[in-house]
Amino acid sequence: MDECKLREKKCGPCNDKTPQLNHEEIEQYRLAVPNWTPVWGYKIHRTFRFNNFRAAVVFIEQIAIIAETENHTLIFSFTTASTWP
Secondary structure, three states, X not given: OOHXXXXXXXXXXXXXXXXXXXXXXXXXXXXXXXXXXXXXOXXXXXXXXXXXXXXXXXXXXXXXXXXXXXXXXXXXOOOOOOOOO
């Protein structure tokens, strides 16, 4: 599956009856989305870094719009590091 075909797909709501992807399916999709890592066989993870807080917020807002349109739930976690001169 290449990235272009993946962009054409639509996300549907998941529930406890939604089948998980098997190893081959995970690998096929992983190749289309570089820098994402499978976690526990049913999740994917990627770390994004931003130069400032505002850039991170803009990114989250853009993802939220797409996720809402796709009726998809995402879980974000934030790590903040502060330095003082």
